[in-house]
Amino acid sequence: MWVGGNIHAAELAGSSVALSIAEDILRLHLERSPGTGALDLPATVAERLREVVFFVVPRISPDGAECVLRVGRPVRSVPRDNRVERGQPRWIPGDVDGDGQAHAMRVRDPGGELVESSEFPGLLVERTIDDPGPFFKLYPEGHIEHFDGRRIPSPYFLGDNPVDLNRNFPWTWAPPHEQSGAGAYAASEPETRGVVEFATAHPEIFAWLDLHTFGGVSIRPLGYAPDTKMDQEDLAVYRQLEAWLSEYTGYPMVSGYDEFLYEPDKPLRGDLSDYAYHQRGAIAYVVELWDLFRRLSMSRPSKFVQYYDRVSRADLVKLAWWDRDQNDGRSFLPWRPFDHPQLGPVEVGGIDPRVGIWNPPLHELDELCVAQSRVFLRVAALAPRLVISEVRRQILPGGVTRVEVEVKNDGYLGSYGLSSARKLDFNEPVYAIAAAEGCELVDPGAVHQTLGHLDGWGRGLHSGANLPAYPATRGTTHAGWAIYLVRGTGALDVRIGSCRAGFTTARIAV
Numbered sequence: 001m002w003v004g005g006n007i008h009a010a011e012l013a014g015s016s017v018a019l020s021i022a023e024d025i026l027r028l029h030l031e032r033s034p035g036t037g038a039l040d041l042p043a044t045v046a047e048r049l050r051e052v053v054f055f056v057v058p059r060i061s062p063d064g065a066e067c068v069l070r071v072g073r074p075v076r077s078v079p080r081d082n083r084v085e086r087g088q089p090r091w092i093p094g095d096v097d098g099d100g101q102a103h104a105m106r107v108r109d110p111g112g113e114l115v116e117s118s119e120f121p122g123l124l125v126e127r128t129i130d131d132p133g134p135f136f137k138l139y140p141e142g143h144i145e146h147f148d149g150r151r152i153p154s155p156y157f158l159g160d161n162p163v164d165l166n167r168n169f170p171w172t173w174a175p176p177h178e179q180s181g182a183g184a185y186a187a188s189e190p191e192t193r194g195v196v197e198f199a200t201a202h203p204e205i206f207a208w209l210d211l212h213t214f215g216g217v218s219i220r221p222l223g224y225a226p227d228t229k230m231d232q233e234d235l236a237v238y239r240q241l242e243a244w245l246s247e248y249t250g251y252p253m254v255s256g257y258d259e260f261l262y263e264p265d266k267p268l269r270g271d272l273s274d275y276a277y278h279q280r281g282a283i284a285y286v287v288e289l290w291d292l293f294r295r296l297s298m299s300r301p302s303k304f305v306q307y308y309d310r311v312s313r314a315d316l317v318k319l320a321w322w323d324r325d326q327n328d329g330r331s332f333l334p335w336r337p338f339d340h341p342q343l344g345p346v347e348v349g350g351i352d353p354r355v356g357i358w359n360p361p362l363h364e365l366d367e368l369c370v371a372q373s374r375v376f377l378r379v380a381a382l383a384p385r386l387v388i389s390e391v392r393r394q395i396l397p398g399g400v401t402r403v404e405v406e407v408k409n410d411g412y413l414g415s416y417g418l419s420s421a422r423k424l425d426f427n428e429p430v431y432a433i434a435a436a437e438g439c440e441l442v443d444p445g446a447v448h449q450t451l452g453h454l455d456g457w458g459r460g461l462h463s464g465a466n467l468p469a470y471p472a473t474r475g476t477t478h479a480g481w482a483i484y485l486v487r488g489t490g491a492l493d494v495r496i497g498s499c500r501a502g503f504t505t506a507r508i509a510v
C-alpha cells in the first residue's frame with residue numbers, strides 16, 4: 001500500500017492524514033489484542049492488515065511545504081526555477097514589509113477587478129457594474145523581476161516555480177506548452193523520479209492513496225475517458241471504495257474525466273494517480289481533503305470541479321465570517337499601508353489561505369484524519385493473500401513420492417490486483433519454486449512451475465452477484481497446484497507466489 005501526501009506544497013493536511021495512517025498501522029502491530037476498538041476495525045480486517053506492507057511518504061515536497069509554512073507564499077510544488085529562459089518580467093512572491101510573511105498586496109486602481117465588501121471589512125470581492133468603488137488590483141506580496149517601471153505583469157501561480165510535480169509523471173506526460181507545470185521532461189524532478197524509481201522496484205504496491213486539498217471529494221480514474229471506457233471490474237472495486245468513503249467521510253467519489261477536468265475536453269497529463277493506476281496497476285485515488293464548499297452550504301454543481309468557480313460574493317462573505325468566528329481569523333487579515341519600492345503606496349496583508357482555505361482549520365484535523373484512515377485501512381484489507389492450503393503425499397512404487405501442493409488466494413483481490421493490471425508486463429503469474437534436500441526431483445524441470453493468476457473472492461459493488469436469479473459463483477479459479485515426483489527421503493522447500501502478490505513458503509518432509 002502506498003500513502004503519499006503533500007505533493008502540492010500548500011496541501012499540508014495530506015501530511016497529517018498520511019502520518020495518522022502510519023500511526024494507526026503501528027498501533028495495529030503494537031496492540032495485538034483481539035479486535036481493534038481504537039481503530040474501529042473488525043477483527044478480521046485488523047488481522048489481515050498485519051500482513052500488509054505500507055509505504056508512507058507524508059511529504060513528497062518537503063522544500064515546498066517548508067516554504068509555505070515559513071513564509072506563507074504560494075508555491076505549487078517546489079520553490080525552485082531551473083529554467084534557462086528567465087528573461088520575462090515576472091512576480092517573485094516574498095516578504096516585502098519585513099514581517100517575515102508573504103501574503104497579498106492591493107493597489108487602488110479605477111480599473112481594478114475587485115471591490116471591498118460592505119459586509120466584511122477588508123474583504124475583496126469581484127466587482128459588479130453596480131459598485132461605486134474604490135476598486136483594487138490584487139498582487140502577491142513580493143517584487144517584480146525585470147520591472148520596466150511601468151508595466152506590471154499578471155501574477156501566475158507557476159511564475160517563479162514552474163514545475164507542478166503532479167504533472168511530471170511519465171504516463172501521458174506532455175510538454176509544458178500542452179500541459180502547464182509539466183517540467184522539462186517526464187520525471188525531470190528529483191521528487192518525481194524518487195517516487196517513480198521506488199514504485200518500479202515495488203510491483204507489490206496494489207493501492208495508491210494520493211492526498212491533496214481541498215474540496216471534500218475523492219477523484220478516481222479514468223481521467224481521460226468516461227466510465228464506459230473503463231475496465232468494468234475495476235469500476236466495481238471503485239464503487240466499493242466510494243461506499244466506504246461516503247459512509248466514513250461524507251465525501252463523494254467522482255470520475256476525473258466526468259467531474260474534474262479543469263478545462264473542458266482537456267484531460268490532465270502526467271499526474272501521479274493516472275501513473276499509479278495505468279502504469280503501476282494500483283487502485284489509485286486522490287482525496288481532496290477539507291469540504292470547504294459544504295461548510296459554505298453551497299449546492300452541488302453538476303460537475304464537482306465547478307464548485308471552485310462558483311463561489312459567489314455571498315459565499316465569500318460567509319467564509320470570512322466563518323473564518324473570524326471559527327478559524328481565529330487566520331485567513332482574512334487586515335490590510336496595512338506600505339510604501340513599495342517598485343509600486344509606491346500599496347496595502348499589504350489581506351489573505352493568508354494556509355489554514356482555513358487551502359487546509360482545514362486545525363481543530364478539525366483530528367477528526368478528518370480518523371475518518372480518512374478508516375477508509376484507507378479497509379482498502380488495504382483488499383490485498384490478495386496466498387496461502388498453502390493443503391499438501392498431499394502419495395507413496396508410489398520405486399521409492400517415489402508424489403507431492404501435491406495446493407495454494408489458494410483467500411484475499412479480496414486477485415493475485416494480479418485490479419483486473420486491468422493483468423496486462424502489465426511486470427504482473428507475472430503465480431509460480432512455484434522447489435528445492436530438494438536429501439531427496440531429488442524425478443523431473444528436474446519441475447523445479448519451476450507456472451500456476452497462473454489466482455482470482456480473489458471480491459467482485460466490487462453492484463456486479464450483480466447479490467441477486468440469486470442464476471445462483472452460482474466462480475469455480476476454484478482462486479486455487480493452483482504444484483505437483484512433484486520426489487525420489488528418496490528428505491525435504492522439499494517450496495516457495496509460491498509472484499512479485500505482486502508476495503510469496504508463501506513451506507518445508508515439506510518427504
Ligand SMILES: [Zn+2]
Pocket residue numbers: 008011212213
Ligand atoms: Zn493538489
